[in-house]
Amino acid sequence: MNHEISLAVWDLPSPVVIGRRTTLKAGISCPCGCSLARTTIDVRDEQGATIGSGRIGPDVWPGSSALHWVELDVTAPDVEGAHTWTVHATAPDEMHAQLEGTVRVLASRPPEHRVTIDLIEQGSGRRLADVELRVGAFRATTDEEGRAQIDVPAGRYDVHAWKIGYDLLSIAEDIANRTTLRLELAVAAQAEQPYWM
Ligand SMILES: [Zn+2]
Numbered sequence: 001m002n003h004e005i006s007l008a009v010w011d012l013p014s015p016v017v018i019g020r021r022t023t024l025k026a027g028i029s030c031p032c033g034c035s036l037a038r039t040t041i042d043v044r045d046e047q048g049a050t051i052g053s054g055r056i057g058p059d060v061w062p063g064s065s066a067l068h069w070v071e072l073d074v075t076a077p078d079v080e081g082a083h084t085w086t087v088h089a090t091a092p093d094e095m096h097a098q099l100e101g102t103v104r105v106l107a108s109r110p111p112e113h114r115v116t117i118d119l120i121e122q123g124s125g126r127r128l129a130d131v132e133l134r135v136g137a138f139r140a141t142t143d144e145e146g147r148a149q150i151d152v153p154a155g156r157y158d159v160h161a162w163k164i165g166y167d168l169l170s171i172a173e174d175i176a177n178r179t180t181l182r183l184e185l186a187v188a189a190q191a192e193q194p195y196w197m
Contacts, residue, residue, distance in 0.1 A: 003030045007089050007101045008067070015108035015137045016076035024052075024103070027061055027069035028089050030096060036068040039096070042088040043074050043103075051075045051085070077107040106137050111151035115179040119146045119161060122184040131185065134160040135175065161185060 005028050012024035026041045039056040052074030061067040077083045082104065089099040115135060119128040119142045127146025133139065136157040140148040154176050161169040166185040173181060 002097055003032050003034060003095050005030045005036065005089065005091065005096050005099055007087060007099050009087055009101065009103045011071075012103065012105065015106040017110050018076055018080055018107045019078050020076050020110075021073055022076050023071055023073055025069055025071050026054075026056075026087055026089075027064075027067045028056060028091075028099070029064070029067045033066045034096070036091055036096065038092045039068070040088075040090045040092075041070055041072060042090070043072060044086050044088065045077065046084060077105065080107055080109060082106055108137060109153035111138065111153055113154050113175055113177055113179065114149055114151050115175050115181060117142070117148050117150070117159075117161075117181045117183060119148075119163075120182060120184045121166075122186045128163060128166075128185060131161050131163045131166075134158075135173075159183075 008027045010025050013022055016022045028036050028039055030036060036056055037058045041054055042050050043052040045051050052072040054070045054072045056068045056070045061069050085103045085105055087101045087103055117133055119131045121128055129142055129144050129146055131142040133148050135150050135152050138150045138152050140150045142148045152175055156172060156174050159171050159173050161183050163185060165188055167188050169183055169185055
């Protein structure tokens with residue numbers, strides 16, 4: 001009889017830096033709760049070359065009942081942009097068929113410039129914590145002081161800032177050495193009160 005195992009991949013940084021080593025975690029589980037230790041996990045690039053490989057360990061992922069996992073060292077793509085890797089799981093027994101999944105990877109040039117972003121509430125001048133920021137593919141969240149720092153390669157980026165209760169802010173900015181941005185978020189207009197007809 002064949003047990004239908006499932007495969008998960010997590011903790012892959014996004015973006016990864018072109019040509020460098022990076023890590024990801026891969027896990028498999030069997031609905032029957034089998035120990036899947038010693039299952040081989042291979043990660044292959046779009047050309048089918050193996051870029052990372054490892055064996056599932058004996059421990060289950062904390063908090064899960066039967067997710068067996070391994071951390072793999074993998075080589076990031078040489079070319080900037082979006083890529084798709086395939087992940088192959090081969091169990092050491094015949095009850096568990098070979099399994100294949102895909103994972104999307106975003107590769108970037110090395111981040112060499114630090115951009116400091118200050119988030120201010122329009123009107124009040126209050127500093128805003130917990131604002132979600134994106135500079136291209138890079139992400140950060142503002143701290144208690146309403147400030148975040150993101151390391152990115154030089155270039156022109158779409159910068160997005162959002163927080164619940166505020167209007168989404170999108171601008172394009174040139175990022176060079178030690179850029180500082182001061183962004184103001186406007187409080188979202190109150191939604192109209194529903195009323196009974
Ligand atoms: Zn099983």
